[in-house]
Amino acid sequence: MNALIDGPDGHPRCRWCATAPEFLAYHDTEWGFPVKDDHRLFEKICLEGFQSGLSWRTILAKRENFRAAFHSFDFDQIARFTARDVERLLQDPGIVRHRGKIEAVIHNAARAQELVALHGSLASFFWRHEPDAGQLGEPQTASTSEASISLSKTLKKLGWKFVGPTTVYAFMQAMGLINDHAQGCVIRSKAQQARSAFKRPHAARG
Known part of the structure; x- marks a missing residue:
């Protein structure tokens, strides 16, 4: 199946961004652009955990409610x-009321x-797990990768919950650790420019 679809401005974009009205802005301005803000990184890995078994549209629609609650x-x-x-969060209708995910x-x-x-x-921890370009396959053809499997294993060893390889891969896609915009997508080059200009954080010396 063609991975592209024409956007409202006539330029090709990743097909998935046309599956819900709110996806276009998310695709064009957030997804795949590098992030080093710790709260945004933590938010995303948590929201990907909440998404498990659900759709990203459900989570995105509730994102502001999640931000208020957490x-x-x-x-x-x-x-x-x-x-x-x-118990308070389990009574909050604006979020996904799943005890295991809230506790996680x-x-x-x-x-x-x-x-x-x-x-x-x-940021310094997560960006250590940015894969080399040679490790990457064709965009949007996989739901896990060698890098996401490795990072998932590391997080689990450190005691993290709801961080399976698929969840971690979606996190890496969204936070710009990889550029998974489809070849030919008008945003792919913009995301790549942002990644090229991005100053990778370095671990503190101890």
């Missing part, structure tokens, strides 16, 4: 959540703090 994914604040907060976000917040203590930032 203090803009400030993991230092979330790590202090208690059982009372879990709180649990992972503490793991995020541990990574920051070791590496200086989440």
Whole structure:
């Protein structure tokens, strides 16, 4: 199947961005552009965990509600959540009310703090797992990769939850660790320019 579709401006884009009205802006301005803000990185890996078994459209539609419920994914604040907060969140109709996923976000917040203590930032840890160009296959032809499998295993060893290889691959696509825009997509070159100009964070020296 052709991976491209003409956008409203007549330029070709990844076909998936036409499957829901709200996907176009997300595709054009966020997906595949490199991110080094720790809260955004933590938000995305949490939201990908919430997406497990659901559609990204469902999660994207609720994203602002998730941000309000989880203090803009400030993991230092979330790590202090208690059982009372879990019960509060389970009553919040604006988010996905799944006990295991909610508890995983709180649990992972503490793991995020541990990574920051070791590496200086989440960004410095995650960007260490950026794959070499030679490791990448044709865009949008896989749901996992060697790099996502490796990162998933590392996160699980560190105690993270809801971080399987498919979840991690979607995280890497969205946060710009790879440029998975389809060949010929008008945004692919823009994402690549952003990646070329992006200053990779370095781990703190200890």
